[in-house]
Amino acid sequence: MMFKEKSLITFLVVVYLIIISSIIYNRRSKASDQPNQYQTVTFWHAGAGKERVKTIKELIQKFEEENPEIKIKLKIIPWDQKPHEKIQIAIASKTEPDIASVGTPFDQIISDFNAVESLDKYMDKETIDDFININRNQNKIVSVPWFTDVRALIYRKDLLAKKGIPEPTESWTWEEFIRYASALTEDNNNDGITDIFGYATTARYAYQFVVFMWQNGSDLYSNDGKKAIVASEQSIEAVQFFVDLMKKHKVSPIFTTENLLIIRKMFAEGKIAMFMDCSDAANALTSEPALTGKIGVGQIPHNKKFAAYANSDALVIFRRSKNKKNAAKLLNFLIRPDNMLFYDKKTGFSPSRRSVADNPFFDKYPIKKAFIKQSACGKPWRMPPFTPSPRLILTRNIQMAIEGKFSVKEALLKAEKKMNSEIGSLF
Amino acid sequence: MRKIKDSLKIAGFLLPSYSIFFVFIFFPLIYSFYLSFFHYSLLSYNAPRFTGLQNYITLLKDPIFWVSLKNTMTYTIGTVIPTMGIGLFMAIILNSKLKLKNFFRTAYFIPVVTSLVAASIIWSLILDSTDAGLVNSFLVQLGIPPQAWLSSSRWALFSVIIVNIWKNIGYVMIIYIAGLQSIPEQLYEAITIDGAGEWEKFYYITLPLLKPTTSFVFTTSLIGSFQVFTPVYIMTGGGPGYSSNTIVNYLYQQGFQNFRMGYASTIAYALFTILFVMTILQKKYLKAEEVLY
Structure with missing residues (x-):
């Protein structure tokens, strides 16, 4: 009996020690991340698919090579895991990423709540004008369509x-x-x-x-x-x-x-x-x-x-991000014509930029061309604030x-x- | 000193489970009650805005809530009574000296341990509204046109009820088998000597002595049915229209799709109140008497 009680107490002590040491370890590892905090950009991507994930990872690798001072922490959230709900919970718990790719018109809803940054100051006029549709709310650009899904x-x-x-x-x-x-x-x-x-x-x-x-x-x-x-x-x-x-x-x-x-x-x-x-x-x-x-x-x-x-997956930068400048760098990289073309070639989506849509590559593919042609009159729906x-x-x-x-x-x-x-x- | 030591030991063992209970059950329970008096969205950067009883007033005037409540009631009646009846019937059969009874017990229990999400997806394919669905292809063979099992308001809720009966029968059956096995054999022997037949045995011995089991099964099934979400979400989405929308589905739609977490909390508390009243009534009228042999 005595032996049994001692074993139980030992077991309890071991359990508590494991819990306490995990907490300490977790805190230390977080603390050791501190010096790099402003160089890590967290990027949540809504939607998966084998080819798509592979392409995104390739693009991120290319970005990190071009910007060795920035590391991207990518989190892929498939649609069946409800990424928009995860973002809602992240906003409520103040743990939102720096940048995310979300489906429209969710971008508009989160911008109504002032959860995302206006992107006007991060993009040049030429780029803005090149988009077939750019997502505005109250005249401010709140998200940039990465591709068009007409x-x-x-x-x-x-x-x-x-x-x-x-x-x-x-x-x-x-x-x-x-x-x-x-x-x-x-x-x-x-x-x-x-x-x-x-x-x-x-x-x-x-x-x-x-x-x-x-x-x-x-x-x-x-x-x-x-x-x-x-x-x-x-x-x-x-x-x-x-x-x-x-x-x-x-x-x-x-x-x-x-x-x-x-x-x-x-x-x-x-x-x-x-x-x-x-x-x-x-x-x-x-x-x-x-x-x-x-x-x-x-x-x-x-x-x-x-x-x-035409809806789209649109890129947003969160207002509470402490790393907006680097997040904007990533955003501009992803929508750069060469990268957008690479992404669309691999995934089969239609480009959201006119200059990319006009690329002769698409002439060889009548199906892709037909979607591009359709997107000329494509639009998403938007709601009042x-x-x-x-x-x-x-x-x-x-x-x-x-x-x-x-x-x-x-x-x-x-x-x-x-x-x-x-x-x-x-x- | 010994007493303090014992108390510390007890507290040490209870702390992990109580922490989990507090974080994941008790705190959300209290906090959602608090939120039910506020206008609040998860997206909001501002603190929840106090609106008093406004959410409760809105709820009383909300026709979709009442439709969802009606559907939930229909679902509960359609699920609980047949599940208990069929479960008891199968328990009696599988508690007899039947060959392969262990195989059948296992077979009927498999749906209980099957993931509800996976089962709902499979049933969606079985009940597909085109002639590719298993049920419809069978009907077509018989010369009956395919039916929109999941996409017509005539059949949608009925289909979800059938799936839930299939899913829960095994659980009810096992609980009843346990109840049946606790009834002493001598009572059956005594009533047999008195000249009673099978029906008298069932009516005068089995049924009354199963009252505690029935009470338990009824309460847990009732609560489970009122909380139905997954099969509705996957199989019908609450449609067509609102014909199969249930309270928890409506709560989910308001909280996560319409971004009204305060109102969703109000719906949750309406559900809590209904279940609380029902449990009290059930305790009063189906009170499990202590059985002494």
Whole structure:
């Protein structure tokens, strides 16, 4: 009994000693980092992918060679590990990195809270003017798009050729789009179940219908940002067009919350002729040996206007960074034309700078070229200050409209009311 | 001196677990209650702004909260009762002299130890709304059109309920088997001598003596069901519309997607209050009586 008690106490003492020595060791190792503190730049990258991570690491190695006095502490956070939540927690706990690559429009939200530095003073005018879209908030540059991830029309060349339909290398009108999508839709064995859909879309993603709002001359918010305008006549018409693709024309499966991965899979199987997606999807599909030569990328349709959704991974420098100068050095290095070209060549993303987009390298790759062409009318959505993204409000209401719970007009009126109540609500 | 020594020893052993409890449970519990009276976002550089009862008033008027609460209630009723019923039924079968009963016990318990994230992903593929999904491909073979199991408000919540029943049956079954094995054999022998059949044995012996087990299973299942998050998040995202949105999913959306941590704390405390009241009621009406043999 005595022996047992002594053993337990010894065990307890050992556990405490281990804990205390770990704390001391951790503090000492942190202290030994002190002399280098201002030379280490912490860089958090949202999003992973084998080729992408490899490319980023190569770029960072090159940067460190060019700037031997600076060391980059890179942290890759894949999207499924919720990098934006990690950044929120880092801000709350005052442990944010010096620089980060975040998805839009999260850059706008964190800039509303004054968490990021205005980048105007770190970039020269020539560089700023070279960007197709640069992210501003209250007239200040808050983030720089590292690349553009525009949504274009991905199509099956073989299915279009079979029906004698021209490839959408130039944007079709809405009417042409419906006509061609209907021609591509097939019920092979007349069993009442569609075997091939001309187009596929899903209300899980707001951009899938917001582009039609833009194309119809409407927007999410008024120009002064004081009110939501999603229930305007043009918006209703545009969203009705989107819903009709599924319900009236039946050229798309009825997809309310389906993931784009399902659409990509059906597309690869030849069950879908066209869909709207990003360059990542086109790259993945073209790498499939069975689809060699069958994939094309064209321009999404237009109505009153040409418009496409283009988000990006954007670079921000945090306001609390003690190392802004070096962080800015890294930022300018990453967006330097030669490095942007290197990054885009390796990863397949579209450049966000005009000078890079004009590089003859892209002429050899029609798919890359098509995305670049589409990005000329691409734009992200922005919210009024201190307003959460309207994505959830829009998608949930439109999903209910697709399900017939209420009309498109009612859905948009509900969404507009909710969006109006949220304008500036985070302040 | 001896007493002090003993106290120090006890404190020494308790300190690690109490530190973890304090840091990860007690402090967040108190702090989130405090935050529920504030306008606060994790992104904010400023201190939380006191708004009094505003978050609670907003919550009472928030239609999405009420829809989420209704869905959570439906989910709880749809999950707890069938899980307990089927779990008990299987426990009785697997507590008999069945061949391969150890194999079946293990097989039914596997879902309990399977990661809920992995299981939800696999079930999403099984219930895929296209004819590529396992369930739909089976239906198509039978001449029935594919159903949107996860993407129609008719089926979405139902599908999540089915997955959770599948996931939790093994746990309930094992607890009931333990309860069944604690019932003395003599009681069954006595009632058999009195001429009772299988149903009488179950009704007059098994069921009453399982009351403490039932009470435990009911309380833990109820709390677990009210806190459902992962299968909804992965399988339906709370949609279509808000048809499968639950309270914890709504809390998450408000806290991390809409950046309203103060309001999310209010939702958390609404959930806490509901669970507290339910546990009190359950304690009152399903009080586990001490059983002496």
